[in-house]
Structures are given as structure tokens and as C-alpha cells.
Amino acid sequence: MRTWQVSLTIILLVTGFLAVAQWRAGQPLRAQVELPTQRVQQLAVLLKQQEEARLALEAEIRQLTSRVQAYQRAVAEGRGAAETMAQEFAQLRLILGLTPVEGPGVVVRLQSEEFPGGVLPVLMRAADLAGLVNELWSAGAEAVAVNGVRVLATTGFRDHADDILVGEVAMRPPFAVVAIGEPLTLQTALKLRGGFVEGLQSIGLQVTVQRRERIKLNAYRARLQFRYAQPAKTQ
Structure with a gap:
């Protein structure tokens, strides 16, 4: 190469x-x-x-x-x-009135006065009891009971033989009407000169009014029933 x-x-x-x-x-x-x-x-x-x-x-x-x-x-x-x-x-x-309530108020005791000599006592009427309850409502009572029975705006008072019907409950004197409200106001209203209580006393009924610091009322126990009154229809 x-x-x-x-x-x-x-x-x-x-x-x-x-x-x-x-x-x-x-x-x-x-x-x-x-x-x-x-x-x-x-x-x-x-x-x-x-x-x-x-x-x-x-x-x-x-x-x-x-x-x-x-x-x-x-x-x-x-x-x-x-x-x-x-x-x-x-x-x-x-x-x-469907709830038990308590508060200050008054206790009003109402009974026929006993007369000596066999004189018959004045017969107490349903109107007397109803008038007393109305006086309490007018004076500002917020709750009322008669002999332990709660009274409502719809409660009626009727004479029935020797009894007085409070709603459907028959009662006889003496009566204890208990009301819750301002005690002094209620007592003053009942003791007005020429008022309803004085009128009861003038016909021979015994009426005493006592103020209480604490009162307890039971609830209304009867059935609430409206057969004719119905809620109005709004337009």
C-alpha cells in the first residue's frame, strides 16, 4: 500500500x-x-x-x-x-280559661242572712250571682270562679228549682266568688256606695269582700262548643 x-x-x-x-x-x-x-x-x-x-x-x-x-x-x-x-x-x-291561673285578687262570700223568729231568709237568685260576677268583670277581673267552677264569658246563670246552675253545674248557697285582678281596685268597685253589692245587702244578703295576695283557680273543665258561631270568611 x-x-x-x-x-x-x-x-x-x-x-x-x-x-x-x-x-x-x-x-x-x-x-x-x-x-x-x-x-x-x-x-x-x-x-x-x-x-x-x-x-x-x-x-x-x-x-x-x-x-x-x-x-x-x-x-x-x-x-x-x-x-x-x-x-x-x-x-x-x-x-x-283552659289553663290554671294564679295571682292576687279578692274572695267574695255571698249567702242568705239568717233572721230570728223563724223568718225565712231571702231566696238567692241566679241574677244576684250573675250580677256580682259581672261587677267583677267590669272592675278588671282577669279570671273568675264560683265555688271552684271557672266562669267564662259564655257561662250562663240559671235558676233551677232550689239550685242555681252555673254553666251546667248545680249549686246552692253559700257561694264563694273568687276573682284574680288588682285586689284594691276590685274591692273598691264592689264597695261603691249605692253599688251592686250594697243593693244585695239591702235585700238581706250577706256579702263580704276580702283581698288576697295569692289565689289559684283551676282550668275550665267543661267542653267548649259553638254550634252557630263560625269564623267569618275574609274577603
């Missing part, structure tokens, strides 16, 4: 070796450059996804919080309405 051919062969081999060495040396560098760039892109995508998830979660939390607040308002309003209805119902029962 000629000398120039040998030299050319050696030069080509050395050049190839250098090229391969340079390529191998460049591969890790390229990988090192490409790898961080790729990871940054992946991290950016992941970060964006997490940010979107966080925003969606915050929106859901706001929505749920709003619903909870709405439920709380509804419960509060419902509780307030229920409490108001309960108070009104209790007040209605009180007005109707």
Missing part, C-alpha cells in the same frame, strides 16, 4: 473516533438540558391543574356555605314563628 493511502486511512480513523467521542460527550449534556425543561413543563401543567382544582373547591365551599346559611336562616325564622305561635296559643288558652 502506498504511503499516502496509509496516511489518509489513519486520518479518517482519527476523525471518526473524534466524531464519535464528541457525539457521546454531547449526549448527557443534551439530556441534562432537555430533562429539566420537560420537568418544568410537567410541573407547570400540574400546578395549573391544582390551581383549577383549588378554585373549583373554593367555589363549592362558597356554595355550601351559602346553603348552610340559608338553612340556618330558615330554621331561625321557623323557630321564631313556632315560638310566636306557641306564645299566642298559650295566651289564647289563658283567655279561654
